[in-house]
Amino acid sequence: MNAPLIGQPVKxxxxxxxxxxxxxxxxxIALPGQARxxxxxxxxxxxxxxxxxxxxxxxxxxxxxVLTGADLARAKVGALPCGWLITDVNGKPMKEPPRPALAxxxxxxxxxxxxxxxxxxxxxxxxxxELIEVDYEALPAVTRVADARKxxxxxxxxxxxxxxxxxWAIGDRAAVEKAFASAHHVTALxxxxxxxxxxxxxxxxxxxxxxxGDDSYTLYVANQNPHVERLxxxxxxxxxxxxxxxxxxxxxxGGFGSKIFLYPEEIVITWAARRIGRPVxxxxxxSESFLTDAHGRDHLTRAExxxxxxxxxxxxxxxxxxxxxxxxxTFASCIPTILYATLxxxxxxxxxxxxxxxxxxxxxxxxxxxxxxxxxxxxYVVERLVDTAARELGIDRxxxxxxxxxxxxxxxxxxxxxxxxxxxxxxxEEALRLADVAGFEARRREAEKRxxxxxxxxxxxxxxxxxxxxxxxxxxxxxxGLFEAAEIRVHPxxxxxxxxxxxxxxxGHETTFAQVVADxxxxxxxxxxxxxxxxxxxxxxxxxxxxxxxxxGGTAIVKAxxxxxxxGRKIAAHLLEASEDDIEFRNGAFQVAxxxxxxxxxxxxxxxxxxxxxxxxxxEPGLNETAFYDPANFTFPAGSHICEVEVDPDTGAVKVVAxxxxxxxxxxxxPMIVEGQVHGGLAQxxxxxxxEGCVYDAESGQLLTGSFMDYAVPRADDLPxxxxxxxxxxxxxxxxxxxxxxxxxxxxxxxxxxxxIVDALAxxxxxxxxxxxxxxxxxxxxxxxxxx
Amino acid sequence: xSVTVSMTVNGRPVSADIEPRTLLVQFxxxxxxxxxxxxxxxxxxxxxxxxxxxxxxxxxxxxxAVQAQGxxxxxxxxxxxxxxxxxxxxxxxxxxxxxxxxxxxxxxMAAIExxxxxxxPTEEAIRAGLEGNLCRCTGYHNIVKAVQAGxxxxxx
Numbered sequence: 001m002n003a004p005l006i007g008q009p010v011k012x013x014x015x016x017x018x019x020x021x022x023x024x025x026x027x028x029i030a031l032p033g034q035a036r037x038x039x040x041x042x043x044x045x046x047x048x049x050x051x052x053x054x055x056x057x058x059x060x061x062x063x064x065x066v067l068t069g070a071d072l073a074r075a076k077v078g079a080l081p082c083g084w085l086i087t088d089v090n091g092k093p094m095k096e097p098p099r100p101a102l103a104x105x106x107x108x109x110x111x112x113x114x115x116x117x118x119x120x121x122x123x124x125x126x127x128x129x130e131l132i133e134v135d136y137e138a139l140p141a142v143t144r145v146a147d148a149r150k151x152x153x154x155x156x157x158x159x160x161x162x163x164x165x166x167x168w169a170i171g172d173r174a175a176v177e178k179a180f181a182s183a184h185h186v187t188a189l190x191x192x193x194x195x196x197x198x199x200x201x202x203x204x205x206x207x208x209x210x211x212x213g214d215d216s217y218t219l220y221v222a223n224q225n226p227h228v229e230r231l232x233x234x235x236x237x238x239x240x241x242x243x244x245x246x247x248x249x250x251x252x253x254g255g256f257g258s259k260i261f262l263y264p265e266e267i268v269i270t271w272a273a274r275r276i277g278r279p280v281x282x283x284x285x286x287s288e289s290f291l292t293d294a295h296g297r298d299h300l301t302r303a304e305x306x307x308x309x310x311x312x313x314x315x316x317x318x319x320x321x322x323x324x325x326x327x328x329x330t331f332a333s334c335i336p337t338i339l340y341a342t343l344x345x346x347x348x349x350x351x352x353x354x355x356x357x358x359x360x361x362x363x364x365x366x367x368x369x370x371x372x373x374x375x376x377x378x379x380y381v382v383e384r385l386v387d388t389a390a391r392e393l394g395i396d397r398x399x400x401x402x403x404x405x406x407x408x409x410x411x412x413x414x415x416x417x418x419x420x421x422x423x424x425x426x427x428x429e430e431a432l433r434l435a436d437v438a439g440f441e442a443r444r445r446e447a448e449k450r451x452x453x454x455x456x457x458x459x460x461x462x463x464x465x466x467x468x469x470x471x472x473x474x475x476x477x478x479x480x481g482l483f484e485a486a487e488i489r490v491h492p493x494x495x496x497x498x499x500x501x502x503x504x505x506x507x508g509h510e511t512t513f514a515q516v517v518a519d520x521x522x523x524x525x526x527x528x529x530x531x532x533x534x535x536x537x538x539x540x541x542x543x544x545x546x547x548x549x550x551x552x553g554g555t556a557i558v559k560a561x562x563x564x565x566x567x568g569r570k571i572a573a574h575l576l577e578a579s580e581d582d583i584e585f586r587n588g589a590f591q592v593a594x595x596x597x598x599x600x601x602x603x604x605x606x607x608x609x610x611x612x613x614x615x616x617x618x619x620e621p622g623l624n625e626t627a628f629y630d631p632a633n634f635t636f637p638a639g640s641h642i643c644e645v646e647v648d649p650d651t652g653a654v655k656v657v658a659x660x661x662x663x664x665x666x667x668x669x670x671p672m673i674v675e676g677q678v679h680g681g682l683a684q685x686x687x688x689x690x691x692e693g694c695v696y697d698a699e700s701g702q703l704l705t706g707s708f709m710d711y712a713v714p715r716a717d718d719l720p721x722x723x724x725x726x727x728x729x730x731x732x733x734x735x736x737x738x739x740x741x742x743x744x745x746x747x748x749x750x751x752x753x754x755x756x757i758v759d760a761l762a763x764x765x766x767x768x769x770x771x772x773x774x775x776x777x778x779x780x781x782x783x784x785x786x787x788x
Numbered sequence: 789x790s791v792t793v794s795m796t797v798n799g800r801p802v803s804a805d806i807e808p809r810t811l812l813v814q815f816x817x818x819x820x821x822x823x824x825x826x827x828x829x830x831x832x833x834x835x836x837x838x839x840x841x842x843x844x845x846x847x848x849x850x851x852x853a854v855q856a857q858g859x860x861x862x863x864x865x866x867x868x869x870x871x872x873x874x875x876x877x878x879x880x881x882x883x884x885x886x887x888x889x890x891x892x893x894x895x896x897m898a899a900i901e902x903x904x905x906x907x908x909p910t911e912e913a914i915r916a917g918l919e920g921n922l923c924r925c926t927g928y929h930n931i932v933k934a935v936q937a938g939x940x941x942x943x944x
Contacts, residue, residue: 015881018889019873021824021864025890029822035856092938123809201828201836202890253826253890254924274854441899506888506925609910674886708833708922716928745927 005519012511013525018052023076023251023435026205027283034207035064035268040115040132041291042107042685045141045701046154047116049105049134055338056131062124064133065276067268067655068105068115077101077271080262080327081236082624083228085333085477086166086359094166094359098155099327099366101237101264106138108156108326109363110696110703111291115269120278125482139248141363141701145300145323148360154340156326156361163360165324165333166295170341170415171354179315179352183306187389190610193377194771195323195694197300197705198370199507199713202253203284204293206266210274216244217268218536219299219423224259224503225543228480230535232262232330238271245270249533252505254753256684257369258293260269261330261543265292280556295694297371298323299377305350305385311395313348318355318381322367329366331373337375338476339464339546344379346382347460347638348404351526352556353414362702371684371746372463379461383751384768387458391762397755402423417464419636420732427662431640434723435660439646454657459752465740466551466635466731471585481744482631484548485540486556488517490623492609494602495527500552501541503533506680507547507742508673515669516554517737518562521601522588537624547740550669551635555734559627567605567623574615575599575607635731635739636745639663641682641748643756652779654757655692660723661748666731666739674741678724681745688746689715689753693772712772761785795856797822798866806853815853816863824864824893828922832891835921838894839863842866848922853856860915864893867900875941876900876934887925895921895931903939911936 017023054066079098086094115132119125140154147153149162155161179187191513201221207220219238223229226247233247234240252259269280274411284292300321306314322336341355390400405424412418428530432438440456447454467473468482487499494586498517502509514528521528524735531537544553565585572590573580591598599607644658661678668674691712695704705711712718750771757769757778765785770777794803797820804819816822816839825848827838832850839848840862867874876899877886888893895918902909902917909917913929914935923931 011881012884014889015886018886018892019864019877019880019896020868021822021893023824023889025823025826027827028817030818030821114812123807200890201834201886201922202826202888203828219866251889253828254888256924270879283827286831286834377856508887672884676887676926678889679927679929680925684924707831708829713922713924715922716918716925716932717912719915719928721929721932722927 005515005525006669008670010511010515010525010670012508013514014508024293025202025253026207026220026253029207029220029250031207031209031279035118035120035276036122036125037116037118037280037282038122038129039113039265040129040633041116042103042110042112044107044138045110045143045519046134046139047107047136048138048139049103049107051135052573053133054115057128060124060128060131062120063117064120065272066115066117067272069100069102071382072100072102073104075266075271076239078237078239080264080553081232082328082333083330083479085479086168086333087477089169094333095160096328097159101267101625109365110701111365113264113389118271121213137282143362143701144363144695144698145298145321145362146359147698148362150454158365160361165359165361167356167358168337168640169356170355172352173354175352176354177314177318180306180317183314184309185307186304187385187392188304189232189384189388189768191301191303191384192297192770193297193380194688196296196370196688196692197290197694197711198258198278198293199289200254200255200256200258200295201287203289204263206269207281208270208273209279216246217270217273218246218248219266220248220250221266222252222259224255224505224545225541226503226533227501227541228512228543229262233267233270237267246536249503249749254642255505255512256371257296257373257545260543261294261368262765270525282447286708287706290704290711292365294366294368295325296367297377298367301381303381303385307389307393311393311403313350313402315352315765316344316350318344320355320703321358321360323362323364325362325364325366327366329433331369332366332368334477335369335374340378341415342415342417343375343378343462343464344382344415347406348464349406351414363704364696371681372743373546375463375743376685376747378749379459382568382749383459383461384754387755398428401428401460408413417634420633420727422636422638422665423727424460424638427638427664428640430725430727431642431660431662434662434725435642435644435658437585437642447646447749453649453760455645455647455756456642457752457755457759458749459755460639460640461748462636463743463747464634465547466631467546467548468634469632470630470656482542483628483727484542484552484556485626485628486553486560487539487562490564490605492606493606494523496521497531498557499531499538500553500557502541502549503544507544507549507677508670512550512673513554516557517561523601547742550736550738551731551734551740552629552631554736554738556627556629558735559629560625561625563625564623568601569621571604571607572599575613632733635666637663637665637739637741637744639744639748641752643752645753645756645760647757647760647778649782652775652782655774656720656753658723659720661745662725662727663741663744664727664729667728667740667751669736669738674726675724677741678745679722681743682722682749683714683719685746685749686719686753689771689773691718691772791854792854794857795861796860798863808854809875810853811849812851812853812856813848816848822863822865826890826893828891833893835898836891836894838897838921840897840901845898861924864896874900876903876938878935879938879941883934883937884931884933891921891923895923899935899938904943907939907943909936909939
């Protein structure tokens with residue numbers, strides 16, 4: 001018998017290959033005869049392409065092909081699709097201007113690909129690209145969300161002259177107006193949710209091969225959901241038979257959302273591989289990552305919270321303008337709507353909520369899901385308002401939250417979601433204890449003696465994970481299902497290979513999923529391998545994003561295991577000459593209840609594959625089962641984050657001196673991995689609050705933060721060590737009781753950090769600081785407050 | 789035009805005719821197929837390409853291969869001995885100091901040099917010492933723990 005594996009900090013199975021340099025990332029793969037692709041990109045944010053002369057490039061040394069948007073159009077290569085239809089408040093579909101893989105006639109953001117050069121070597125491709133002459137007629141550009149709807153703003157697309165993709169709303173506006181009319185107090189704030197660049201450390205990469213012998217394609221690509229990539233590319237863009245394309249997402253060096261999407265480069269090289277009859281490889285340089293990976297956030301919001309005299313929340317009114325960039329990326333439209341406004345209830349019983357979202361096109365890179373995707377933006381709105389309201393009403397910030405916490409479940413929010421379970425008081429109290437909030441005043445006074453301003457900030461967040469019940473998602477506009485698939489292949493000797501539609505790019509599924517399987521089957525962990533990221537080996541999959549893998553992918557695995565055990569029970573009943581009803585499975589063996597007659601899992605597996613003594617008249621041989629699992633509801637991880645900062649009033653520099661996160665992810669399979677996920681999320685959340693801000697020049701549309709020198713990804717000396725703990729309120733509607741943990745840190749942290757800074761500066765009269773709270777911004781806020 | 793470059797890589801003498809503009813990292817990855825050394829930014833800011841050149845940690849995307857003429861180069865593939873992981877590799881696994889694994893080779897190579905030059909590094913010294921290596925997954929929390937443990941193990 002094995003010790004239980006669920007809940008144990010098992011060391012990761014995947015580590016050995018990464019630690020010895022034997023991981024296989026896309027750029028590590030080299031196919032015989034491969035040519036290299038280099039994309040010529042637009043230097044203009046908005047321009048008409050008058051003409052393009054590619055002949056000198058075509059004649060350059062080593063060049064195999066030069067291809068343009070005109071070539072794609074002639075080959076009838078379609079535009080990139082958007083996977084979620086949002087319906088406007090007037091009942092009209094959102095505007096969906098076409099997004100070609102290579103620009104046709106016009107370019108709409110700096111970095112948009114206009115041609116591809118394919119050559120023997122990358123250097124030759126780059127040299128040749130310099131010879132392409134593009135005659136651009138530069139047009140005025142608009143990059144900022146605040147400018148997109150101004151009268152006379154340049155129109156990014158003819159189809160949307162006011163740059164509006166859609167205006168969408170949720171909630172009961174009349175009930176909200178009524179509550180505001182009779183409120184004791186209203187707290188109002190305007191927020192910028194700063195634009196971010198995901199910056200997975202592995203740049204995007206792709207390698208495509210065409211095999212004329214069977215008319216098939218293989219695409220290696222740094223991607224989070226290879227089946228979705230294949231479906232979109234074959235059915236919507238290239239018009240290829242889906243079964244003739246194999247997409248492999250091998251080791252992938254981080255995604256954070258940015259590798260969910262179908263990108264132009266993958267389409268172009270797949271198409272080109274057949275055209276030139278050779279494998280084609282493309283790997284982004286970091287500057288291309290900055291210019292062309294889908295960015296995140298970029299909201300401008302006005303929000304108001306109505307309260308009664310006891311600090312009870314009466315209503316919330318939110319108006320947000322969201323930047324979609326120049327084109328609709330794969331899931332762009334659902335991020336500032338379905339994944340944002342539905343979270344505005346937070347952990348609170350606010351009875352009336354209304355949110356209106358205007359999504360706009362600008363001459364910037366497409367904006368789509370980035371770690372948290374809508375939920376960090378919602379948490380920021382709610383938690384900044386709550387801390388501010390508490391201060392305005394003179395109520396303790398923990399206490400105002402306690403007065404408004406949801407305590408009865410299931411809880412139907414006024415913004416569509418139904419929370420199945422939670423215990424918000426438990427995570428808050430544990431966070432207060434771990435962060436030693438009781439001792440904060442003493443620390444504040446001590447810091448003051450050193451000339452430093454110390455502040456404490458809270459963020460009690462909620463998220464909706466486990467995307468998603470397909471029927472609900474469908475009714476909200478999703479154009480795809482959101483289930484997950486799994487296959488359990490038991491080998492004759494009783495070892496197991498699991499094929500999962502989830503994809504790991506740092507999350508440790510090869511370990512966590514193996515723990516679930518080994519624990520259920522009572523077999524050693526090393527007898528279980530997890531296979532992911534290959535449409536040629538895995539039946540289907542919707543991939544990994546939105547903290548869905550354990551809740552949806554893990555449950556699909558459990559459902560397949562149930563079938564394995566059900567069949568194993570039948571086989572064991574035959575072998576043990578007992579009734580199936582009398583067979584129980586425990587400690588890795590099928591046993592006749594109340595006796596010591598048993599067959600181990602491996603013995604049953606062997607009987608299934610060597611069916612000499614086997615009920616062949618009633619049962620198929622073999623032990624291999626599949627399952628598709630569509631969740632009944634979202635999962636609702638929640639937690640309390642407390643940030644403590646010290647501000648140097650002379651320089652405006654902010655130091656995070658302590659960060660405490662107490663999260664409720666339901667049941668935890670591997671606490672070591674879960675803590676690691678929280679740490680990484682916190683780093684990105686603190687990064688958003690203090691360091692990271694993507695800036696385009698308002699006039700020229702040039703990306704001003706296009707390298708690691710200009711865009712501050714957190715470094716080791718920017719961050720503290722974290723205090724992390726979990727509380728377990730098991731999810732009620734999946735068999736593992738799990739909720740998901742990948743995004744929590746990024747969702748909770750930004751509000752906690754800014755609340756802490758504002759707390760430190762509140763005695764000076766500062767009420768708000770825009771993210772990222774750079775030393776300059778903080779210093780200016782202090783000076784402005786001093787000037788009164 | 790090509791030039792001949794010779795060096796020792798992971799204890800093995802190597803020699804090749806290369807274009808003079810070939811970077812050390814390209815030489816390692818494309819010519820020697822040592823793909824454990826990664827390229828994350830091309831501009832010397834992320835540290836994923838960190839290798840040892842005559843026992844010093846260097847960013848191999850900032851060096852031409854010809855600058856390593858005659859040098860001893862060690863990559864992530866060359867630090868385990870007789871199938872036994874280097875203590876720093878073991879420490880990264882024990883402390884979950886890696887997630888996606890892409891920055892890991894550079895991080896481990898930087899950490900080994902850090903621990904060699906400072907056998908008892910404080911948390912602050914580790915954070916300052918790894919400032920040239922970006923990780924987007926771990927938030928550095930477990931990397932710091934791993935380097936502390938790895939440094940202690942290297943003394944044994």
